[in-house]
Amino acid sequence: MSQESWSPPPVLIAVDLVILTLRSNQLHVLLVQRGIEPFRGAPALPGGFLNNDGEDIAVAAARELKEEADLEASRLHLEQLGAYGKPDRDPRGRVLSIAYLAIAPGLPEPVAGTDAAAATWTPVEPVLSGRLTLAFDHQQIVLDGVERARTKLEHSALATAFCEDEFTIAELQRVYEAVWGLRLDPRNFYRKVQRTDGFIVPAGSNRRTTNGRPARLFSAGPRTVLHPPIARPEKSPADKGDR
Amino acid sequence: MSQESWSPPPVLIAVDLVILTLRSNQLHVLLVQRGIEPFRGAPALPGGFLNNDGEDIAVAAARELKEEADLEASRLHLEQLGAYGKPDRDPRGRVLSIAYLAIAPGLPEPVAGTDAAAATWTPVEPVLSGRLTLAFDHQQIVLDGVERARTKLEHSALATAFCEDEFTIAELQRVYEAVWGLRLDPRNFYRKVQRTDGFIVPAGSNRRTTNGRPARLFSAGPRTVLHPPIARPEKSPADKGDR
DNA sequence: CGAATAGTGTCTATAAGACATTATACT
DNA sequence: AGTATAATGTCTTATAGACACTATTCG
Numbered sequence: 001m002s003q004e005s006w007s008p009p010p011v012l013i014a015v016d017l018v019i020l021t022l023r024s025n026q027l028h029v030l031l032v033q034r035g036i037e038p039f040r041g042a043p044a045l046p047g048g049f050l051n052n053d054g055e056d057i058a059v060a061a062a063r064e065l066k067e068e069a070d071l072e073a074s075r076l077h078l079e080q081l082g083a084y085g086k087p088d089r090d091p092r093g094r095v096l097s098i099a100y101l102a103i104a105p106g107l108p109e110p111v112a113g114t115d116a117a118a119a120t121w122t123p124v125e126p127v128l129s130g131r132l133t134l135a136f137d138h139q140q141i142v143l144d145g146v147e148r149a150r151t152k153l154e155h156s157a158l159a160t161a162f163c164e165d166e167f168t169i170a171e172l173q174r175v176y177e178a179v180w181g182l183r184l185d186p187r188n189f190y191r192k193v194q195r196t197d198g199f200i201v202p203a204g205s206n207r208r209t210t211n212g213r214p215a216r217l218f219s220a221g222p223r224t225v226l227h228p229p230i231a232r233p234e235k236s237p238a239d240k241g242d243r
Numbered sequence: 244m245s246q247e248s249w250s251p252p253p254v255l256i257a258v259d260l261v262i263l264t265l266r267s268n269q270l271h272v273l274l275v276q277r278g279i280e281p282f283r284g285a286p287a288l289p290g291g292f293l294n295n296d297g298e299d300i301a302v303a304a305a306r307e308l309k310e311e312a313d314l315e316a317s318r319l320h321l322e323q324l325g326a327y328g329k330p331d332r333d334p335r336g337r338v339l340s341i342a343y344l345a346i347a348p349g350l351p352e353p354v355a356g357t358d359a360a361a362a363t364w365t366p367v368e369p370v371l372s373g374r375l376t377l378a379f380d381h382q383q384i385v386l387d388g389v390e391r392a393r394t395k396l397e398h399s400a401l402a403t404a405f406c407e408d409e410f411t412i413a414e415l416q417r418v419y420e421a422v423w424g425l426r427l428d429p430r431n432f433y434r435k436v437q438r439t440d441g442f443i444v445p446a447g448s449n450r451r452t453t454n455g456r457p458a459r460l461f462s463a464g465p466r467t468v469l470h471p472p473i474a475r476p477e478k479s480p481a482d483k484g485d486r
Numbered sequence: 487c488g489a490a491t492a493g494t495g496t497c498t499a500t501a502a503g504a505c506a507t508t509a510t511a512c513t
Numbered sequence: 514a515g516t517a518t519a520a521t522g523t524c525t526t527a528t529a530g531a532c533a534c535t536a537t538t539c540g
């Protein structure tokens with residue numbers, strides 16, 4: 001905080017959302033088609049400006065989540081990613097964006113019929129590689145969001161945020177595989193996840209139907225920080241066979 | 244980014260700095276005494292408002308680092324911590340603060356004779372525990388900054404930012420001990436640090452004088468992300484003897 | 487010499503990775 | 514039966530933690 005007092009520069013505050021989910025075992029991000037200049041027609045992150053009624057930025061993020069994606073923040077993981085403030089990031093003038101990362105369980109269809117009709121789930125891969133160009137500096141924000149998710153999978157129970165209330169260990173494994181972009185050994189993963197303290201707890205010895213043997217259902221445990229962590233292999237460990 | 248266009252709320256942008264260093268093996272943070280209301284006389288983080296000439300926020304952080312602490316950002320580790328935007332965090336009105344974390348090697352004396360005369364190195368412990376009350380939400384920011392440093396010690400070469408260009412392994416160990424607040428076994432630490440790929444590299448087989456056998460000097464290696472990480476023990480592993 | 491700090495070696499418990507085997511459903 | 518997926522077990526190798534020991538300086 002400065003000691004001097006002087007006239008402030010006018011700065012617009014935006015809140016942008018990186019909403020990640022899994023669709024058919026692929027990591028997707030929610031993008032909207034811009035309807036106005038600049039970058040009209042280009043894909044962009046959902047977001048908006050801060051209300052002028054003294055709204056908290058975290059509340060603004062939750063509000064945009066509802067408005068643009070029809071998602072309830074209270075049921076999602078939502079955390080701040082950081083502030084993006086390069087002076088030229090918005091051609092209209094000085095706009096400082098606070099980016100938030102949200103994790104949602106796989107939804108059957110992209111939201112529709114709401115204000116979020118223009119929102120579409122898009123695979124992250126073309127965005128990360130730059131083959132799909134986003135408006136503003138949104139590619140960088142997605143990059144940072146995915147990187148945040150990747151590292152948090154190791155040390156926190158974030159992976160369960162991609163799952164429904166009850167899930168199988170195989171489903172949890174697919175989260176790790178999709179976000180990290182590599183294959184894991186199911187047997188070792190099973191052991192690892194079970195032995196990591198309060199990570200997941202058996203949900204009433206229920207089961208669910210697929211093809212083979214029914215799997216036990218689990219739900220997210222009380223532990224948010226994992227001891228020991230789920231280590232991410234340096235290189236894809238032997239990609240021969242399995243599934 | 245929002246599709247609608249409407250009048251923006253006036254929001255002031257501040258940049259606040261959590262500058263950490265080691266002084267006599269204790270983690271310290273740089274605090275200034277506030278000269279004006281609100282919180283006049285209370286300790287606070289160094290910082291200031293964004294310039295109105297279209298300054299980048301990272302540049303603003305570097306500028307404040309120079310102005311308030313007489314430190315050169317180019318020689319320091321400097322990273323963004325996050326945005327703090329609770330509506331009531333500043334009684335004067337809406338002020339959104341972008342916090343930055345800076346790591347400096349142990350400086351012999353607090354900066355003096357400069358604009359930063361009011362700045363003093365303060366042990367973090369009273370701040371973390373709440374025994375020392377800071378202005379605004381600065382206690383929370385310090386908490387987040389220290390937590391960030393603690394976790395980054397594990398997975399990145401951040402520890403070297405606390406050291407001079409050349410340092411001994413024992414000095415590096417003291418960084419880990421001070422930031423984590425626990426004791427480590429010197430022999431195991433030696434092994435671990437040496438075997439972690441490009442973490443530290445021998446600086447010309449020089450040495451330095453203390454009391455016992457001279458220690459080899461090392462400098463920061465090319466690797467910024469550590470494989471494998473330097474694991475932080477869950478509990479202080481046997482605090483009997485040594486040093 | 488003895489004190490002090492630096493650096494190396496060794497042992498053991500535990501975890502990671504590879505992979506075989508058994509279990510329980512479906513058609 | 515045959516196929517598919519879930520769950521458990523076993524083996525080998527690597528790593529963490531505890532700690533003995535050697536090395537090199539100082540007074």
